[in-house]
Amino acid sequence: MSNAKKALLTGVHFMNGDEACAEGAIAAGCRFFAGYPITPATEIAEHLAERMPEFGGIYIQMEDEIASIAAVIGASYSGCKAMTATSGPGFSLMQENIGLAVMTEAPCVIVDIMRGGPSTGQPTLPGQQDVMQAKWGSHGDYGIIALSPSSVQEMFDLTVEAFNLAESYRVPAMLMGDEVVGHMWERVTIPSASEIKIISRKKPNVTPDKYKPFKPDENLVPPMACFGEGYHFHATGLTHDERGYPMTQSSEVQSKLVRRLCDKIDRNADKIVKVQQVMVDDADVVVVAYGIVARAALSAVRKARESGIKAGLLRLVTLWPFPEKQVAAAAECAKAMVVPEMNCGQMVREVQRVAGMKPVAFLSKLGEDPHTPLEILEVIRRSA
Amino acid sequence: MPERISHSPLDSKKVQPVKAEIHLLKDECKGCGYCIRFCPKKVLEESKEINARGVHPPKVVDENQCIVCSFCTAVCPDFAIFVTAKPVEESVKHE
């Protein structure tokens, strides 16, 4: 079909991270994007504004980020794979409706190309200051999925992965990029359609009269009907029972629902979590890093090995759910951990939580450039 | 005031006037009084009985006066009253 061919640009390309993310969305089947311009994520919107009409996808620039995420949830409930992209200030604005997406279990992808914060901060420089916000940003208890790309290729691959996870678990999936990964140019290979795994939401297999929109399957995820399919279902942000009707006075319903929203992710963590381990098995010092910082960390680890220090890199591809098992296992065998981040200490707290008694050295960097390999190497040396 | 001229309507053999049936879902009524107040023929009044909600639902004073305008049906916030029309078998002649 000619439209499917126009959508997927199989081949080798040279593009920047934001563009790769947009192409990843298209490859994953995203046909709805609503967004608002914000540095350094604007290029995602601009690229999709140009590309979406080529194959009948919808692009709309909404009046603000709150409207963008609301429209994305609406499109998701209409059956579309939907995405929005923003940076720190917009991510903050979106939090309430992220809660709505969580509560109504609307699959969608939210891209945050992180920049210096807080507030307006440094719009054109990288940061990793939103990673805790990805997990805890909206009020209430819930489970969330967040991925961290370290390269332009990963901006493509992990966007596809984010869509698959969002559809599998009926949850908003965040792609936590940063300004460097978003704006740098690298080689990207876009595979053919048969080589890309696409997962779509499970549909109900009962008739409308028997359908309960929030009755979970064994994996704790309810099959999802969409508007216009004759199911006449109701969804609300209020605490609701399996029928979707508000049950705001029942502690039993609240407990059952909220715990399921958390367990849906936690209990399926083994299927969700991805890390990259380089020379960790025999490492004395394990560097735990993510995003653009992991690139420098890899270089530092290699330099450390050259100088005789047994260093290893545990790169977090999944930020949430936190890769507890993998980090704990690495901490078990290592003598020390090193966590470089472009913030004042966020994922390092999770590492400390699971590292037991092992010392965890934190290397903070704010503003301007990400850590250099030599800066990380210095901390590896001191930890060895 | 002109004297009343009594005659049968010209189409009285063809057109059948309707008989109203006023249906009250008494326990749905919350006693707002809209149907009673705004009925153009004053067919309803507040009853003395108390329904499941602790209010006085309306009661029909004279169903024959109802012209099936259905205003009560439309204005009731609680879907507690509706009027249906049943055509009568024989035509009605004025005296």
Add this chain to the structure above:
Amino acid sequence: MVLEELVHPYSRYLRSDMMPHIWCSGCGNGIVLNCFVHALDELKMDMDKLVVVSGIGCIGRTAGYINADSFHTTHGRPIAFASGVKLANPELEIVVISGDGDLFAIGGNHFIHAARRNLGLKVICVNNFTYGMTGGQQGPTTPRESLTTTTPYGNIEHPFNLVHLAAASGATYVARWTSLHVRRLTLSLKKMLQKEGFCFIEVVSPCPEIFGRRNKMRTPLEMMEWFKRASVVENFSDPSKADITPQRLVVGEFVDVEKVSYEKLLHEKISQINEKSMRW
């Protein structure tokens, strides 16, 4: 006459397991719901194609009561949510039913932009001059000198003229009725459901428990009596002069124009760019 097993003729449009609704005695929300399902019935609306979206407030519960696909969003966001639904599937008929605070305070920005775009949404604003659900605070349509829980000395803010705002923002159909104008409201609802583009109906509605009680209209009937006494139908008059005062409540249809909708323009643009669109 009381029959056994009485079933209201509109009950098939309502979710029986959610009824009776939570609204107070005399609440205008119930009347709007009644007129709305009446309009659906007269139009023989395909209920599989209808999506009802509501915001936060007493009127927000409406989506739960109608037997169609429905969604109850966060405060102020039903129009933004509905925009996504409509664009993703333009064949759906999306009706947004919400209140004055939800649509015009927190949601004001979404309203004016959806109207500006002329996106084919049908918006019903039930205006009871207050934030009823949270106990009766001042809102953007609260009249001057009204007593509310956050204006205990009388409201000093000027209220919005909603029909003027809707007309100025670009809506193709703008009307205002009160809960007493049940027939004209039903006719307007039917017209709106068959019209292209962004349509808006304001329904001035009694809130006896929360607003009326504090403002010398203690019983449901007293507020309806105000509507009866003060309302005057002025079709196609200047919406900027459509006042709501104790003496004068201007109702009517104010705007009824033809203007191509956003989704039609988008479809044309996509067709120009690509002869065969996948979805449409």
